Structures are given as C-alpha cells and as structure tokens.
Amino acid sequence: MLQHxxxxxxxxxxxxxxxxxxxxxxxxxxxxxxxxxxxxKWLGEPPTDEQAVKKMIHELMLFHVYD
Known part of the structure; x- marks a missing residue:
C-alpha cells in the first residue's frame, strides 16, 4: 500500500x-x-515490485486527477 x-x-x-x-x-x-x-519516470531507484506499484499509482491518479 502506498502511503502519503x-x-x-x-x-x-x-x-x-x-x-x-x-x-x-x-x-x-x-x-x-x-x-x-x-x-x-522514476527519479531514483524504482521499487522492487515496480509493476504492482505502477498499478496503485495509476488507480490513485485516475481517482484524483482524471475524476
């Protein structure tokens, strides 16, 4: 889960x-x-489970920006 x-x-x-x-x-x-x-585009090292994190980011951006 992403925090903050x-x-x-x-x-x-x-x-x-x-x-x-x-x-x-x-x-x-x-x-x-x-x-x-x-x-x-990561500004540093990406998370080890990058694909799962990307999915969470996309969901949050859809909710906050594109809603």
Whole structure:
C-alpha cells in the first residue's frame, strides 16, 4: 500500500499535463514524474515490485486527477 501519496503539476501553466508524484512504500520514499500517457519516470531507484506499484499509482491518479 502506498502511503502519503502526493502529486503536483510539473508546470505553472496547469493546462500543460504532467505531475510530480511522491509517496512512501514499504518505509522507503519514492519520487517520480507521471506523464499524461501514464508513463512513470522514476527519479531514483524504482521499487522492487515496480509493476504492482505502477498499478496503485495509476488507480490513485485516475481517482484524483482524471475524476
């Protein structure tokens, strides 16, 4: 489960898509950039179970951003 999930726009012009995301997963902090097409660019090492984490991120972004 992701904890303390947060996101903010990458650009001041909020019409340009892209978000900076950060969260804790298994007591480790991760940061990444979430692009409009769903691509996640990790800013550091990705989690060991990256695919499961990506699925959780996509679900949260759909709920918070695209809802």
């Amino acid at each position: 999930f947060s996101f903010k726009p990458l650009y001041e012009n909020k019409q340009l898509p892209g978000w900076s995301i950060s969260f804790f997963y298994r007591n480790t902090r991760y940061t990444a950039e979430y692009e409009p097409d769903g691509t996640i």
